[in-house]
Amino acid sequence: MSPHAILAAMRDLVADRLARKPGEVTAASRLVDDLGADSLDFVDLVFAIEKRFGVKLRDDELDVLSQLDFSSPEVMRDGFLTPDVIERLLPALPALSDVADPARVTPADVFGLITVDTLCAMVARKQGARA
Numbered sequence: 001m002s003p004h005a006i007l008a009a010m011r012d013l014v015a016d017r018l019a020r021k022p023g024e025v026t027a028a029s030r031l032v033d034d035l036g037a038d039s040l041d042f043v044d045l046v047f048a049i050e051k052r053f054g055v056k057l058r059d060d061e062l063d064v065l066s067q068l069d070f071s072s073p074e075v076m077r078d079g080f081l082t083p084d085v086i087e088r089l090l091p092a093l094p095a096l097s098d099v100a101d102p103a104r105v106t107p108a109d110v111f112g113l114i115t116v117d118t119l120c121a122m123v124a125r126k127q128g129a130r131a
Contacts, residue, residue, distance in 0.1 A: 001127060006053070006120045013052055014116055017045055027117040032108075042111075049119060055126035070107055081105045093118065 015022040018035050031037040046057050068075050095113040
């Protein structure tokens with residue numbers, strides 16, 4: 001599937017799942033900050049993406065976010081994600097490398113960086129791995 005086709009299908013899927021008009025959803029739309037997604041929406045989106053694109057994301061980067069134990073000192077220190085966690089998340093969220101202070105990233109910051117384009121890139125990687 002071409003990147004353009006993935007984006008078009010993803011925009012429609014995200015709009016449908018988040019009860020938005022398709023015109024409100026762009027590649028740069030942030031799921032939480034712009035489209036109002038919550039943690040349950042992320043679970044729903046993962047299943048919908050898997051079904052629509054025939055890929056498995058539950059073992060991918062988004063699942064890493066949902067499985068982080070924010071009470072663990074290996075994950076959080078003084079209210080911020082540890083450098084090891086940031087490093088693990090970078091492949092899925094390249095925007096993490098652009099944050100003002102990488103030592104002061106919160107879970108909310110991370111979820112705020114997930115865009116429609118992030119989801120498209122995950123699908124493209126998975127489809128490329130299948131080819």
